[in-house]
Each structure stands twice: as structure tokens, then as C-alpha cells.
Amino acid sequence: GNSVTQMEGPVTLSEEAFLTINCTYTATGYPSLFWYVQYPGEGLQLLLKATKADDKGSNKGFEATYRKETTSFHLEKGSVQVSDSAVYFCASRGDAGNMLTFGGGTRLMVKP
Amino acid sequence: EPEVTQTPSHQVTQMGQEVILRCVPISNHLYFYWYRQILGQKVEFLVSFYNNEISEKSEIFDDQFSVERPDGSNFTLKIRSTKLEDSAMYFCASRGVTSVLSEQYFGPGTRLTVT
Numbered sequence: 001g002n003s004v005t006q007m008e009g010p011v012t013l014s015e016e017a018f019l020t021i022n023c024t025y026t027a028t029g030y031p032s033l034f035w036y037v038q039y040p041g042e043g044l045q046l047l048l049k050a051t052k053a054d055d056k057g058s059n060k061g062f063e064a065t066y067r068k069e070t071t072s073f074h075l076e077k078g079s080v081q082v083s084d085s086a087v088y089f090c091a092s093r094g095d096a097g098n099m100l101t102f103g104g105g106t107r108l109m110v111k112p
Numbered sequence: 113e114p115e116v117t118q119t120p121s122h123q124v125t126q127m128g129q130e131v132i133l134r135c136v137p138i139s140n141h142l143y144f145y146w147y148r149q150i151l152g153q154k155v156e157f158l159v160s161f162y163n164n165e166i167s168e169k170s171e172i173f174d175d176q177f178s179v180e181r182p183d184g185s186n187f188t189l190k191i192r193s194t195k196l197e198d199s200a201m202y203f204c205a206s207r208g209v210t211s212v213l214s215e216q217y218f219g220p221g222t223r224l225t226v227t
Contacts, residue, residue: 034215043116043203044155044218089155098168099145100216102155 002027006090006103013080013110021075021106023064023090031092033057033066033073034100038087047075047088080110114138116219118204124225125194133189133222135204143207144187145216146179148172148200155203161187194226 006023013019025031032051036044048057053068062077073090090103117136125131137144146158159169161179178190187206191198201223205216 036218041220043118043220044205046215046217049215091155098143098160099157099170100147100155101157102147104154 002031002092002094002101004090004092004101004103006088006106008104009087009107011106011108013108015082015110015112016079017110019075019077019080019084019108021088021090021108023073023075023103025071025073025090025092027071027092027094029094031094033064034091034093035062035064035073035075036089036091036102038089038105040086044089080108082110082112084108085110114217116204116206116217118202118219118222120222121220122223122225124227127196127226128193131191131194131224133191133202133204133224135187135189135206135219136185137187137204137206138208138217139185141206141208141217143167143209143216144179144181145205145207146189147203147205147218149203149221150197150200158189158202191224194224196226199224199226 003026034049035047037047048059050057050066056065064073064075087105087107089105091100119134144161149155159173160167176192180188201221203221204219207216
């Protein structure tokens with residue numbers, strides 16, 4: 001079956017630091033890949049996605065590239081802000097386009 | 113911007129009691145989902161629902177669980193006899209039909225505490 005593994009948190013950074021959150025996946029076929037963000041007290045929001053190999057998803061300064069050769073979809077941001085503090089979830093969805101498979105989530109804390 | 117809503121935000125119940133978690137998906141969406149997240153663990157898929165029937169379910173979704181779309185707007189998850197291990201955050205999601213690649217929109221979740 002499909003699975004997603006992401007680095008455990010919490011990740012604590014100072015404002016303007018560079019962020020990487022690692023995510024790897026196992027899947028049959030060609031899954032679509034997603035990053036969701038959960039701000040305190042809120043639901044999961046789609047941050048970015050990529051649907052095929054070498055696609056780069058980007059949004060709000062975050063980006064991730066679908067790497068089929070390394071089965072990875074690492075999330076990066078060049079300069080984090082305090083407002084980026086949240087829990088980030090990597091997820092995959094199979095060819096059938098139905099259920100999402102999530103990683104364990106990574107809590108990011110950005111200090112001023 | 114349209115959004116998925118869920119009620120209540122927090123539900124406390126005693127073991128063995130029935131609970132119904134409610135969701136109002138985005139109005140023109142036709143695919144509906146329930147996920148749950150036990151504290152400190154992964155978000156796990158429970159069930160998907162389309163055209164008034166379950167289209168896929170996980171091993172977690174046993175006979176104690178059921179889903180229903182009782183009217184044109186609500187989508188409910190019922191747990192018949194709650195257990196302590198049902199304590200979790202339950203997320204509802206919905207998806208449109210424009211493309212199989214369209215995203216799932218999530219609600220804010222209902223925290224269920226079984227005592």
C-alpha cells in the first residue's frame with residue numbers, strides 16, 4: 001500500500017532562516033503529492049501540490065519538487081516568518097484520485 | 113470563499129454512547145470524506161462517499177461506524193458505541209468533480225473525547 005514518511009518535529013527556526021522538511025513516499029503507480037498546513041485551531045489547508053515527476057509546486061514562498069528517482073517531495077522555504085508556525089503534513093494520493101495518505105506531520109516553530 | 117464546516121468543535125461522550133459528527137461540505141461538491149487523527153499520530157483515512165454510497169473505506173471503518181447524507185447539505189459520521197480509542201480529531205473533507213486531480217477541502221475538525 002501507499003505510505004508517506006516525513007521528518008519528525010518539532011523544527012524550531014529563527015525568523016528568516018531556511019526551511020527544509022523532508023518527505024518520502026512509497027506508492028504503486030504515479031501518485032499525486034501534496035503538502036497541507038494546519039494552523040493552530042484550524043483545519044488542514046492545501047499548501048501546494050504536484051501531480052507528476054519533476055513538477056514543482058509552489059505557494060506563499062514554499063516550494064516542493066516531485067522527485068521520482070528519490071521518491072521524495074521535500075518542502076522548502078528560503079526565509080520563514082513567525083506566521084509560518086504550524087504543522088505541515090505531506091500526503092500522497094493514488095491514481096484513482098480518492099483517499100489521501102498522510103505523513104505524521106511536522107510542527108514548525110519560528111521564533112522572532 | 114466557500115468552506116467546509118463541522119459541528120461541534122468539541123464533543124465529550126461516555127464510553128458506549130452513540131455520537132454523530134456533522135459536516136457541511138462545500139455546496140457543489142459531490143465527493144465526501146472522513147479522516148481522523150489520534151493525538152500525536154498520523155491523519156488516517158476512514159471513508160469516502162459518492163453518489164449516496166460508500167466508495168472506499170479503511171480497516172478502521174468497522175461496523176461501529178456509519179456515514180449518511182441525510183439531506184442536500186449535511187454529511188454525518190456516526191459512531192454507534194464509542195470506545196476510549198475513538199478519541200481523536202475527526203476531519204471532514206469534500207471534493208468537486210471537475211477533475212480527478214481536484215483537491216480535497218478540509219473542515220476544521222471535531223475533537224471527540226471518550227471518557
